[in-house]
Amino acid sequence: MKIIESKLVAETDLPLQLNVSFNKIFDLFKKYTDIEYAKHPYHSSAKKMVQLINKHPELNNGFSDYSLLEKYKEQIDLLLNPLFPEPLLLNEIKAASIPFSFTSFKFSNRFENILKNAGDNFELNVRNFEDDSMYIMACTFILSYVYGFNVDVKRPFYFDIPDGTTGTMKYYRTTFNADFSDITATKDAPILTEKDFKELLNNFDNIALWKEKFPPNSYIFKGFGLISLFDVTSEEMLSSIKANLLEGGKDLIPKLQSNLRDFYSIKDLKLGYSIFDNINTKICETQVNKSNSLILNHGTEINCDSTYFCNSIMQKVFKDHETFIISDVAEYGLKTNNNLFSQNLQKNNIQSIILIPIKATDNGDLALLEIASPRAYDLNSVNINKLKDIIPVFEVAVKRTSEEHQNILEATIQENYTSIHSSVKWRFYEAAEKYHAARQNNSNAKLDEIVFNEVYPLFGQSDIKGSSTARNEAIQEDLTTQLTLAITVLKDACKTERLPIYNELMFRVSSYLIDVKKGLNAGDEINILDFLGREIYPVFNHINNISTELSKKVSVYMNRLDKDLNVVYEKRKEYENSVTLLNDKLAQFLDNKQKQAQEMFPHYFERYKTDGVEYNMYIGQTITKNRKFDSLYLYNLRLWQLQTTYEMENLAFYERKNMQHDLQVASLILVHSNAMAIKFRMDEKQFDVDGAYNIRYEIIKKRIDKANIKGTNERLTVPGKIAIVYSQDKDAIEYIKYINYLQSKNQLGKIEFLELEDLQGASGLKALRVEVKYQENFDVNKTITFNDLIKEIEA
Template sequence: MNINDNIESPLNLKVSFNMLLQQYETLAKSDDEFIAAKANRILKTASDFPELRAGFSDVSIIEKRKKEIRTILQDSFSPLLTKNEIKTASVPFHNLIFNSSERFKSIIKNAGNDFELQMKNMPEDDTYIIACTIILNFCYGYNLNFKRPFYYEIPDVNGILHYYKILYNADFCEIVPTKTAKKITQEDYDELLDNFENIDLWKEKFPPNSYDFKGFVISNIFDVTDDQSISNIKSSLIGDDKRKDEGFMEGFYEIFRSLLGIKDIKVGFSIYNDEEQTFERVYGVGMNSFLIGNVESESCTDALCGWSYDRLLKEKKYFSVSDVDKALEISKGCSPHIKALHKQGIKSAILAPIANDNGLMGILEIVSLKPQVLNSINANKLVDIMPYIVSAVERSKSEEENLIEAIIQKECTSIHPSVHWRFAKEAKNFIKAEMNGEEATFKKIAFENIYPLYGQIDIKGSSEARNKATRQDLSLQLKAVKNIFKKTLESQALPIYEQFIYQIDDYLNGLEKYFQVDSEQQISDFLKQDIEPVLKHLNTIDAFKKDVSSYFDSIDDKINVLYNHRKAYDDTIATINKEMASLLDKKQEEAQAMYPHYFERFKTDGVEHNMYVGESITKENSFNPIYLYNLRLWQLQVMCEMENAYYQMQSKFPVALNVASMILVFNQPLSISFRMDEKQFDVDGTYNARYEIVKKRVDKAYIKGTTERVTQKGKISIVYSQKQDEKEYLRYIKFLQSKHYLDTDIEIVELQDLQAVTGLKAIRVSVLYHKSEEDKAFYTYDDLMKEIKA
């Protein structure tokens, strides 16, 4: 077998001891007779077998000349040190080892029969190029430093992984160009410097087998398990979302096993919550706490005894329990942490505080199912790794705080993606000013020349519906109280009960004839302050206990009133808002794909939405009025779809309510700015304020000369002020009529003047409905109601 088989390399490898023998030729002339005699004996051994100096690629020669090679390498592999030093002789880029120390052989033997020695950190794809860089160093004098730490990972007899760093001695190597080698010029070198990954270029400059490598390398190997374990811990702790990685904790266990030299250990963590004075579990795949077990959190004083509490929290020092069973016996079962460990079958443990100058952040828990393997002696090994764990926890806490803030921002004060770039720009400027020691201010966020779009689907008669539900609940509650007092009068003829009945009748009469703003509060106060104490007294009397208990069971615990019809109303409003907002959000994704724009929606008694589109928001030179017209048509179409969706699900709501839709058209571009106090965008300037006034009041506006509201159930109202808007939307309506979204009953009406706003008009047109998603028939609102009720 040839060493070079199945290897593509610019080097033709030959094992040769020429450079080593040249050293012995010098030593043969030494004045020291012993050194000279030894050198001559080695030279004589080599002279009998010329291939040892000339070089060979046939692996079988190694076995044939095993004795002679051992003699030649005797000084390099001292018999006195062979059981201590870890050393090999080999050829580069090859697993062929032809001489090694006894300790190396012992390490490989303990690794097991199925272990295959393989160098780590040696990129297989780059070996050709690495060989080329070595040629540049050896043959052309270019000092290219490509040295990387290479190492072996070898398990011991117990299966614990050890790390061995390899240091090469390349004094006995020589590289000679063959006839096929191309001379490397300065231009070639300059080109190669910028093309490390261009394998074809390297092969062009250094053809395969164009240089002869003669010699061997001596590998001095050192056990760096402790250092590498610490490095691996650092590497493991660096990076995001480690807690989501299923294999992370098992890998973490393996690192600690190597560090402590113990196979049977596990690692756990618990977080210290300073505000609650509790230990909490760390959330993540495979994350455990052996201190608090399966519970989510536990009080520090319940998890630790007095001594261990002071040791971890006050002194911030680690401690070990080398024999849990013995400790349980000594403590007579009074130490909570010993009991917890014993319950889980743990026999020895180390608990170490993760703390910085600000105090305790958590506990590192290392446990074993065997006694005495974890103790106060090997616990000292944690000294070297705790700073990295502390740093990781500090970073994790900071990231968690940032994540919490980010979630709050997203869920509570969301910045729409279309304008996020502008906020990010100002935030960067803010940070830059702070870093430079300047006064940092967050500048005003504003966008000019923006076209607004506004729409709403509003619940008609919501105030009347809520008042009706309130009257019904209060009437039921008053009647229930009245019945109790009427029954009470039969056995206790006290005038006060008659007076209460009279007052209840007066309230019931008022609810029927005139329900005022303060009626609800008056009745609630009467029931709470006057009636409830009496009922609590009656509840102590057996004859009335059943009726009074039944009354209190009907009262809502949170608001202390009867909450039946009002709950049905509130649930209906909440469901309408949820369903309509969800549909609008889903449709908005389509609109954003058409052209990016700012969008926000609000839940009131219905759902409102604002849209702003323009060049200053998109940040690109791409805006064209066609995108505005497209969004206007999209908005009108979506409002029709929302009307349909609402009436298709109306029968599922606890209370049957109607909705009316409206779109406000504003023809002129305006400016908007972000109001920091309200965390939302608003229009800028006095002129633009006219738009906000119209938006807030127009849905309550009347048609001129009438008492009819502009918004009507079953219709979409499009409010505008310019004739060109009227023409534009009539085109959209005609198109949507062709698609059976809208009916043919178009009407154009004038609106009564609003405060500081005159000249408003509206187009009103009926929506066409389907009974269900599958239904292909078209219905007007009145037809739909008849169909639904039929």
């Protein structure tokens, strides 16, 4: 018996003890042995089957030794033959299997042929299914079967099986029939309640919790299952083509070519494309890299007439925008007197080809998709129909790309680029010069994308701690002052004019005052100011005319209001002045330090003022035009960053005495050791990381300052300490060396080694947190020299 055992069996824990048993089949046969089924066609065979199983009780009781599958091969085949009807053996892709381990032991003929065709070294493994996911899926199976709690976490299983005949990959989706299985709990299995069930629903990714509720091997599985495979190569390739078109990138054509090879089962299929403009003239000049085209032979230009293309192609492709198929290039060459197009195809070993025209824009641009094979009739008028679902996807992608291209062509460098950092300005000048030179001869010239590859990022921030709370407290104090002044005016007016309306208004103002003192909610300030303007100020106009004394009281109130905002703006102004002072001091200091740091090695730098200061730096060979990059410069810049962060902490501490509102900063450095690419985003007029892999870095940057220390509610960033976040231990070792150096200068104190709570989109982060030793008389001019930094790195 052919047995295929997945790696999952040996490498994955499960909450189930897996036992092969044919008990359910036995019960079915036993049913037909009853006298009431004496005339049933199954009666006689069922009696033989029952006798067979009684002779081999292991088949009924169950076993976990998979070698017994081979020992009882003949008996198992007899038992399972009814589930594998002979007329369907060459049609169905089916096997008997043990769930969650994918160990299979009886196959339909078609399944066996597929596996044989895959090669001797092929291993049948599930695609993209993590060990934890398999464990949790087994748990949900138990929840449903044993406890009646239904959880829909069904994910289709996929097998990628190579086709040895065509040299391409086939993709299969599976279904599983568990009718012939049973699950029972062992004495060690915890009894689950509805509360446990709800807790599990809220913690799908917490594998430790699932293993607590469902310990390994705490349930017994008896039986087997049936898996059926369905060929979904076309659907998979359509989905993959869509995903690749959306992702784009420099590897787009090779990826799409690989997709189409599997789609058509042609291992050496070729894919190319070209874009033509001015198609109504005699010259078709391509706008794209000639190496992407299969039909242009890397030429500069071609004549769009019968000297290159035949009249049929000119009419059908370039005028009617219809697909054109050449099933036999040699035969086509005979019909066209071996025109240049057919000669070029045969020179490139293309014997059948499909040309798919896609109108790119409304101005006449035409994209030509080229699908070719080295054999005649591999591509023909019949299998072109397989592309019907794919061509619309290509059309959308081509039109989108063309529109983006046209948008770039419509603007000059002044319209596309904002102020540029001096370290990378040379690259923009280079692109601008190339663009304007190309415009002399080609009206369709476009600006280069500005991308810097293989650069190392540095990120830091000095954030004002509790800024939101401080701002709200300032608003609260100002509103309290304003409402208290209003009550004072109304009280004095009531003494002069004993009108009940004054008491009623005082009650309403007092109610607002009580609410404000309790705390502010969204919209409270607007509602209070609206109330004062609508209800109080008209009364104040009346009070202002009663007497000189009351007029003075109203004037005192009005003079406390900000002339532009018409509100008391005292505490808020103190707070905002303090924030502005601190931001300006920190930003100016950082900018001055940056001018010195650029002398070490040119690097990109951008700074932002928020409630505090944050900045990005990127350093690498591609940033500079004339100097050679060495990792020494990266290490030097990291030490410079740590030293500068320490000095900014001291500056913020020193400026507390000059601020009307006492503010403190908390500093953070994010370490990322892997090189990445940054790209100038034309729409946002700024640099950003390029590529899906680097998005995680951006996610961490945005969320890390809100991170807590693992197992606590304590924030990582606190005043008086510098947090250094990292993910690789080698980074910690590097920074400990820098910290030790600054400790020797009596600038930094005790180090803490911390683990951080997982963030959404980022886990496994760690941090060093080091105490800042403040200088009483901090002097921004007394800092560590460049020579000191270099000596420390070289040491």
